[in-house]
Amino acid sequence: MAYPMLVDPAENAWLIPFAIFILPAFLSMFVGLVTLITKHLSKNSVQLVFIFPVFWVFFEWLRGNILTGFPWNLIGYTFSDFLTISQIASVVGIYGLSFFAIFFACSFSLVGSKKKQNLVIPILGIAILFTLHFFGSYKLDNSINHYKNIKLRLVQPNIVQNEKWKESLKYKNFMKHYSLSKYEDFNEIDLFIWPETALTYTSINEILNKDSIYDLLRNDAMLITGMPRIIFNEYNPEKFKLYNSVVILNEKLDIVDSYNKFHLVPFGEYLPFRNLFDYFGFSKIVFGPIDYSRGGGPKTIKFDNFPSFSPLICFEAIFPGEVVNSKVRPEWMLSLSNDAWFGNFAGPQQHFEMARIRTIEEGLPLIRVSNTGISAVIDSYGRVLKSLPYGKFGIIDHFLPGNLQSTIYSRFGDILVFTLGIFLISSIFLFQAIKKIFNNQ
Numbered sequence: 555m556a557y558p559m560l561v562d563p564a565e566n567a568w569l570i571p572f573a574i575f576i577l578p579a580f581l582s583m584f585v586g587l588v589t590l591i592t593k594h595l596s597k598n599s600v601q602l603v604f605i606f607p608v609f610w611v612f613f614e615w616l617r618g619n620i621l622t623g624f625p626w627n628l629i630g631y632t633f634s635d636f637l638t639i640s641q642i643a644s645v646v647g648i649y650g651l652s653f654f655a656i657f658f659a660c661s662f663s664l665v666g667s668k669k670k671q672n673l674v675i676p677i678l679g680i681a682i683l684f685t686l687h688f689f690g691s692y693k694l695d696n697s698i699n700h701y702k703n704i705k706l707r708l709v710q711p712n713i714v715q716n717e718k719w720k721e722s723l724k725y726k727n728f729m730k731h732y733s734l735s736k737y738e739d740f741n742e743i744d745l746f747i748w749p750e751t752a753l754t755y756t757s758i759n760e761i762l763n764k765d766s767i768y769d770l771l772r773n774d775a776m777l778i779t780g781m782p783r784i785i786f787n788e789y790n791p792e793k794f795k796l797y798n799s800v801v802i803l804n805e806k807l808d809i810v811d812s813y814n815k816f817h818l819v820p821f822g823e824y825l826p827f828r829n830l831f832d833y834f835g836f837s838k839i840v841f842g843p844i845d846y847s848r849g850g851g852p853k854t855i856k857f858d859n860f861p862s863f864s865p866l867i868c869f870e871a872i873f874p875g876e877v878v879n880s881k882v883r884p885e886w887m888l889s890l891s892n893d894a895w896f897g898n899f900a901g902p903q904q905h906f907e908m909a910r911i912r913t914i915e916e917g918l919p920l921i922r923v924s925n926t927g928i929s930a931v932i933d934s935y936g937r938v939l940k941s942l943p944y945g946k947f948g949i950i951d952h953f954l955p956g957n958l959q960s961t962i963y964s965r966f967g968d969i970l971v972f973t974l975g976i977f978l979i980s981s982i983f984l985f986q987a988i989k990k991i992f993n994n995q
Contacts, residue, residue: 572821581624584613599664601982603675607656608975611649615968618873622820625872627904629655634907637936638690639683643914644961648874649971651911658683697935700956702861702885706921707743709734710929711752712947715894718925724754725762731779732766734949743951745860746770746777749925750867750890751798753781758807771805776860778802780867780890782846783812795847798823800865800890802857810857814849815867817876854882861885861954864918868892871909871920875967878916883964885957887912891924893944902928902944910936917958934958 588609596602610629618625630651633639643651661679664672711730717723735746755761771777780800787793797814804810820826824845856862864884866877871889878884889909893902906928913920913936920932930941933955940950962970 581617584617588613596982596986599667600672600675601986603657603660603664604978604982606660607653608978610656611653611971611975614652615649622817623873625874626869626908628652631904631907631911634911634936636687638688638694639686640911640914640936641690641693642686643911644693644917644963646971646974647915647963647968648911649968650974653971653974654682654686694935694937699933701953702956704744704860704954705742706931706950706952706954707735707740707746708921708923708929708931708942708950708952709746709748709752710924710927710942710946710948710950711749712926712945713894714926715892718751718892718894719754727754728761728763729766730947732763732770734947735770735777736766737949739951740770741773743775745954746775747888747890747921747923748777748779749923749929750780750892751782752779752890752925756782756784756796758801758803758809761807764807767803767807768805771803774805776802776804776810776857778865778888778890780892783814796844797849798846798867799849800867800888802855811855813853813855813865813867815846815870816849816851817868817870817873818846818848819869852876852879854879854884861957863888865890866909869905871912871922872905874912874915875963877912878918878964880964883960884918886954887916887918887920889920889922891922892926893924893928894926898945902926906930910938915961915963917961917964919955919957921954931955 588606592602592606592609595605614625614628617623618628625648628648630643630648630653632655633651639654640651642654646653658679661676664675667673709731711727711734713727713730718727731748731752735748753761761767767777778800780798783797783799783801784794785797787795798818799815800813802810802812815823818824852864854862854864862882862884863886864878866887866889868891871877871887871891877887891905893905896902896905902924906922909920909922910932912918913932913934917934919934920930922928922930922932927942927944927946929950931939931950931952933939934957939955940952942948942950
């Protein structure tokens with residue numbers, strides 16, 4: 555967590571204690587509250603096997619939603635590489651997977667119980683796991699891969715973070731994106747996709763070599779790219795806002811449509827309590843003195859004859875239930891990211907696996923394009939069809955995978971998990987109350 559502060563230690567080293575001590579201490583409170591509450595709710599080991607997972611999931615949900623929300627590395631992602639078991643996310647989402655993971659682990663606490671009847675619980679845990687496996691196997695075995703007639707080229711330039719924003723390297727970095735895009739058979743591509751803030755200009759007019767994009771898009775292709783974008787107030791030109799944006803460009807370099815990131819990273823893209831930190835001379839991590847402004851939320855974009863899509867920037871893909879506009883369901887999801895901040899640690903792989911589960915939850919394919927990787931084409935079942943590893947530069951050419959019908963999770967969200975939790979807790983306390991009445995007679 556401290557590595558992003560070391561990209562520019564002179565400016566950001568002051569944040570290292572927050573990353574190493576304060577953030578982990580804050581996150582540990584959620585686990586601490588789970589153990590504290592469940593300890594006082596029951597002394598019965600069998601009841602605790604059911605109570606503990608319910609409260610674990612509830613506090614995971616709180617962690618993912620209160621303040622700015624930080625649903626990173628939820629315990630349900632344990633199953634991300636077990637695609638058969640992960641298919642249940644289409645019904646109960648990642649929080650449902652967390653419930654099953656904790657319940658399965660807790661059930662084995664009764665293996666050494668002196669009461670033989672308690673052994674039913676770990677057997678139940680194993681039975682549930684096998685049921686989930688067979689459900690997922692059936693779903694995958696009966697899936698049909700179909701593709702839209704849209705050919706994509708994903709560009710992964712692998713530009714290290716301390717070179718990305720240097721003024722002297724702007725042109726070189728831009729041309730690296732262009733040269734990868736212009737690789738062989740580029741005339742067959744319908745949609746070129748560059749990663750988050752691939753353009754480090756704040757306006758399309760600032761691009762030095764516009765002819766290169768004209769050349770790239772001359773056959774009615776389109777370009778989707780990330781860029782920091784300044785939007786001026788139409789009533790007061792002296793006022794403006796800075797957004798972390800996704801823009802769609804045509805062959806004339808017109809912005810056909812755009813999306814502004816709404817889940818911003820505190821201390822990264824904006825500085826909370828700015829007046830206080832400005833007083834002490836502290837700044838945010840991301841390049842530039844201006845805070846990014848918050849966008850309007852999930853958006854479905856439709857342009858020309860291309861299938862509609864939901865754009866996501868950076869860690870927006872880790873927020874379950876917030877990756878698409880539920881009123882206008884898209885046909886695919888696009889995640890642009892820059893995981894160079896993580897360095898060669900576990901972060902990029904974790905980020906990738908979390909984004910992957912969104913495809914199962916929503917029944918939509920995900921096209922993920924990251925500056926340093928991992929870039930990938932992922933189908934609606936979470937299967938990686940093609941990918942580029944972290945730390946490599948290159949391209950992926952692939953047709954756009956097809957989408958599925960709306961999943962149960964995409965329609966109802968976390969309601970099913972909360973209903974299950976309320977049912978379990980209510981049943982336990984009702985059983986206790988009835989037992990107490992009979993014991994007093």
